[in-house]
Amino acid sequence: MDGFKDYFIAEFVDEYVSGLITRREALRKLAAVTGSVAVAASLLAACTPAQPPAQPTPAGPSPAPTTAPTPQPGVTVPPDDPAIEAAGVTFPAEDGATILAYLSRPRGAGPFPAVMVCHENRGLVEHIKDVTRRLAKAGYVGLAPDLLSREGGTDRLDSAQVPGILGNVPPTRFVQDFQAAFKYLQAQPFVRRDRIGMVGFCFGGGVTWRVATKLPELRAAVVFYGPNPPLEDVPGIQAPVLAIYAERDNFVNPGIPAIENAMRQNGKVFERVVYPNTDHAFHNDTGPRYNAEAARDAWSRTLAWFERYLI
Template structure:
């Protein structure tokens, strides 16, 4: 398995252990990512299964938000968005779907930029493992509202696109795409932005969430022009690629996200040893995916502060 296949497989195994997926659902998702039902079964066999649904002790006191982080996680919804949901018709932004020319068939993307048309720094946005969803489009518009020319690239563009494939199929498609292709697609997205009169190609940053956080980390290692990166709870890149990082990195984590957080000491040490600009921010009582205001793990307080810290980082380094 490559770097991202392992991440995706481990994520679905974790959801199985937490009772968010049935064994059958987890097998299907992991097999779609790895291309092997045998490997998927082996991965799940090594997991501690969730309590049986027919065990009265496991269902006592259960609620629709079981497994979500304590605190404000239950307040999910657009009205509680960390920087306020920005509607597509907001007069301060121009937002549209775009086609990005490449040497391969064109990429699809979602573009948002300030309606004053003044040249703005670029922020590339990488989606989660469910693709370029309405939530990611909203995040892209939030950056435009904050003064950036933002582009989210649909990494399953050549497989029908996120909307055409459906959220349930996107992880398997992503698992079959080379990490090198993710990098190439985002570089094509950056070049496309550089040709636009409302964008400043030399001032470019990137953020991403979950799977997209991992892509953001890898872009920091592979794209020397990247000035700043804010990966949200994503797997760090191979440590032997850390010397290549030129961007200032502020990595965002949730305290309850043990699987991802286990990698913090290694990446922190590698960044320090290579004299890189790095800061890890860990939010108490926040879990994986806490920034997504459409999900059960949403934590409004942590998301609001993480958004502010993201804008602060880009303002400083872009």
């Protein structure tokens, strides 16, 4: 595929069939991506959604907690953690646009290795900011650009608009914004300019693949269930790539053999991990498909990959 439109269509149809979103929600999302309610309706016409789980019988009042409450979903490392610094930043894109981003770093002068983070199709939300803070806690500078910066930024958009916008933007724009992010990081005195990697999730995994094909200076990449890049661009990849997949991911997994063959045939450093009994987006602890055990293991593998190739 030339862009991410087909990927988003497959993802939203899958969410509808799996019973994660209503028909109304699916129509709204698909219409935003395709630009047509009629096309959206035709995509759902042959689909039979799963039955939603039965609602539990209301229980009585819960007893008062005797221990501290668990952290808010999506916040594993709070912004005020004393071991890190985290804040919004901006940097210029190649076309002169101002890119909004969120940067987290360990306290201290550094320099530290850095990891660029690409968000999912929901934009730069709190979960992705938290991923940068997790990286900072582990000793890396984490930078997550908002790929909706030219549209005003994720926070200023209706969440239902976001996939439609991203699905209709040429992928080259995303790649160029990460090339600009790379240059921004290289200019920071607290960053090791020759030790910069990248991680992306879902749509962001697909962007990570594409950035790796066009940014030979990238030192390591981790792709969480991302769609393949154009296979003819694989020879341009210089970074070792760890690709993480979910066993029940019906719209990304069919591409695994092709990318695995392309990486092997071109002599690239590549490792593939498929987590059993998991679904697409299992790493996102704010989503309905979150799998805590798989997410913890995948994150440990991610940090080990960066330790191997960025430290």
